Amino acid sequence: xxxxxxxxxxxxxxxxxxxxxxxxxxxxxxxxxxxxxxAVGSTVFTTEGCMSCTGVCGDYYKEPDASADHSAxxxxxxxxxxxxxxxxxGGGPLPAPPLPEAWLA
Amino acid sequence: MxxxxxxxxxxxxxxxxxxTRLADExxxxxxxxxxxxxxxxxxxxxxHAPEVVEKARAxxxxxxxxxxESESTFVEMAIQLRAINEPLDVQAVTLRxxxxxxxxxxxxxxxxxxxxxxxxxxxxxxxxxxxxxxxxPTESALRSIIFGCCLSETVNAARLTKGYGETTDPFxxxxxxxxxxxxxxxxxxxxxxxxxKRTWLDAHPEVRRNLARYLRFAFASLERYMGxxxxxxxxxxxxxxxIGLPDLTELSRTFQETVVNACxxxxxxxxxxxxxxxRERGIDPPPKDAP
Numbered sequence: 314x315x316x317x318x319x320x321x322x323x324x325x326x327x328x329x330x331x332x333x334x335x336x337x338x339x340x341x342x343x344x345x346x347x348x349x350x351x352a353v354g355s356t357v358f359t360t361e362g363c364m365s366c367t368g369v370c371g372d373y374y375k376e377p378d379a380s381a382d383h384s385a386x387x388x389x390x391x392x393x394x395x396x397x398x399x400x401x402x403g404g405g406p407l408p409a410p411p412l413p414e415a416w417l418a
Numbered sequence: 419m420x421x422x423x424x425x426x427x428x429x430x431x432x433x434x435x436x437x438t439r440l441a442d443e444x445x446x447x448x449x450x451x452x453x454x455x456x457x458x459x460x461x462x463x464x465x466h467a468p469e470v471v472e473k474a475r476a477x478x479x480x481x482x483x484x485x486x487e488s489e490s491t492f493v494e495m496a497i498q499l500r501a502i503n504e505p506l507d508v509q510a511v512t513l514r515x516x517x518x519x520x521x522x523x524x525x526x527x528x529x530x531x532x533x534x535x536x537x538x539x540x541x542x543x544x545x546x547x548x549x550x551x552x553x554x555p556t557e558s559a560l561r562s563i564i565f566g567c568c569l570s571e572t573v574n575a576a577r578l579t580k581g582y583g584e585t586t587d588p589f590x591x592x593x594x595x596x597x598x599x600x601x602x603x604x605x606x607x608x609x610x611x612x613x614x615k616r617t618w619l620d621a622h623p624e625v626r627r628n629l630a631r632y633l634r635f636a637f638a639s640l641e642r643y644m645g646x647x648x649x650x651x652x653x654x655x656x657x658x659x660x661i662g663l664p665d666l667t668e669l670s671r672t673f674q675e676t677v678v679n680a681c682x683x684x685x686x687x688x689x690x691x692x693x694x695x696x697r698e699r700g701i702d703p704p705p706k707d708a709p
Contacts, residue, residue: 330580331579331580331583332576332580332583332672332676333675333676333680336572336573336579336605336676336679336681337679337680337683337684339575339602339606339684340568340609340680340681340683341609341680341683341687404574404644405485405487405488405491405522405574405604406488406492406495406565406566406570406571407488407565407570407640407643408545408547408548408562409547409548409550409565409566410548410565410639411548411550411551411552412550412632412635413701416552416635418703
């Protein structure tokens, strides 16, 4: 069963889950995007970000890369003794990994 | 961008606030900081099967651990910002976010206790920021903030929002809400910081190019950690979803949907070619870059 937050609504036939819409509003809260919202007069930005997105931001929803093989996590054995990986809900910021030697030519 | 810009060489500190939205956050901390609140609705174990409560208990214990362990990432980020003397409000908000992680650990601990568990963890040693020997301190700080906030915390905020929407247990839902209140800032901080550095980035186009190149590796690295489905993951039952357990079979989809539709357009707003970096992501350098 899909959860209620998987509801997808867009005006142009594409679909965007609510949780992605929220994340997008956080990422696009910069001045440039607010300017766009004001220009079209249809997007309301709050201190929480865009909470009434109508899809005016343009390039709106992109499907995940279906060809990518992410069927198994090679690091699953590092998930912790409780069996719950760090990667689900409740994680914090991750430290930026440095580029490996092969990238430093 | 308005307000004072830090000097490019990072050797001086201005007493002026940045006068971005981060300055507003700073003033809110000064005026209205409040300690972690307890979820106001008591947990009712009769609403759930015992085995589901047990799974939730184990999950929130893991949340307590990861929240606690992630505090040092923000501390290290604050040290990086101190090294280049970013404005006082930027540094203070970064330290507030470190404090948030400790508050989140306390919230998770209360959930574990309410579910009948013992809120005790054995944390890993504090994470230290790895040196980025191939770039200067400002670019290194940008890498940390983009990876930590614009990417990983934005995905975390999306998943928390999803969990909040799907959970029907009022006690767990309130706990999600408390976490999400701060995670919003943790994600947005990265984009606010980029806004603060926009003028500096305009003057350093080579850093934009370097960041885009770094993102090729960063996306692939993060995807292995946050965007891969664990071996043996099973879809949730309705009862598990109701108590707020995450669906581990959806990790790849939620990661990709959030990165492609939120993180990448957010970074592209600042002239960083994140879309191409995503298309060319890889743990190994592309052939044309190989030594």
